[in-house]
Amino acid sequence: MAASLIRIASYNIRKARGLDQKRQPRRTLEVINRLNADIVVLQEADKRIRPRNPAIPRNLIETDTDFHLVEVSKNGVSLGWHGNAILIRDPAHVTQITCLDLPGLEPRGAIRMDLGIGGGLSIVAAHLGLRRRDRRAQLAALCDATADSRHAVIAGDFNEWSHRKGLEPLAGRFETHVPGRSYHTRRPLAALDRFALSQGLTVKNAGVEQGDLARRASDHLPVWSDIAIPSAATC
Template sequence: MNQPKSPASLRIASYNIRKARGLDQRRNPSRILQVINELQADVVALQEADLRLGARPAAISRGLIERETDFAVAPIARNDVGLGWHGNAVLVRKGISVGKVTHLDLPGLEPRGAVHLALSGPFEVDLIAAHLGLIRRHRVQQFEAILKAVASDRPTVVAGDFNEWSTNRGMEPLAGRFEVHVPGLSFHARRQIASLDRIALSAGLQLRHAGVEEGPLARRASDHLPIWGDIALA
């Protein structure tokens, strides 16, 4: 990653880390953190950040994050062992403060959720970090649920694994309120064929630059490649 961050912008990244299990089938949290450090992001939305069993312990320990990055874990988890909510976690760089955090239950057959955070950095913005379902009609319902949580007067970013293979279908609920941006082909890390991971911006925000981290380490660390976008006030 060698793209410098745009001035007066906030770099928001999204990364499905597959519970820190790489394409070599090894669970390697440090490798994931190396990739995250390369993004030079201010905020990182993670999907599959917690394991699915029992109390859903973190795939990457808080101590390791503190030792190997300049990020803090946003206060999302409702227990002492996980990082997030339905696997959604958010890392914030020092200098970015987190205000109100809201947990969103999303409809559908699979247990899915999103987290809504009020952030303050170079400017105030809300972030909704989400990992949507595998079935399109459920994703449409999930977008509708997310929209109900969005305040009309707050600039808002929705970032995450949208799980949508189409380039022009499945995100109809966002039309008129959000502009969906596709930083690039983020899946599969070995052979990039789909833009499952996306960023959507409400009115009042603009995307200055965006991309996909395609370095050799990212291609081994997870089945998804991380995306990023430099976001500024319009």
């Protein structure tokens, strides 16, 4: 992973269930491999019913990819925390992991992963709620949870259809970047999957994976951003 430029991808994998209603974890992993990302944050990575078994078997991540699963499971079974999971190519950069509870009507959470690259970077993997009032409260909570971060990226399914409303808590510290329309894969109309970058970070390139396989593997298309991180000397 380069210290100055990393590719972060976000993908709501819909519990590895494609539009054909078949659960095919290897298909999901093939889509992930095609993103050429350094870090991939996943939403709906675990099944909903307790004990929240993983949608993708852990051994397949080991055999079918060169990613490492960031371990956040509280029960030793799930891949993630509230369905959020993180895959990273080089775990040596990880300095700290924090599981966050988020406010709202539905049980929601997020994962903060701190990396010792550049001048330091916190990546937050999140899947925000269905109600706008909850999303605003959740974004405010994530701003508070990253207040001590030199640089931070919030990545995930923001569940927000508007480009103007619902993102007010980010104003002044974060800038939201939308790689493109990612939902629904049959006819992408909404840019639900986004990145929010704190001041000092720069998006060099971004996009939506729109290959045939991605259009079958989930109801969301994966998005990615190439993000430049200032070196410690320039921070």
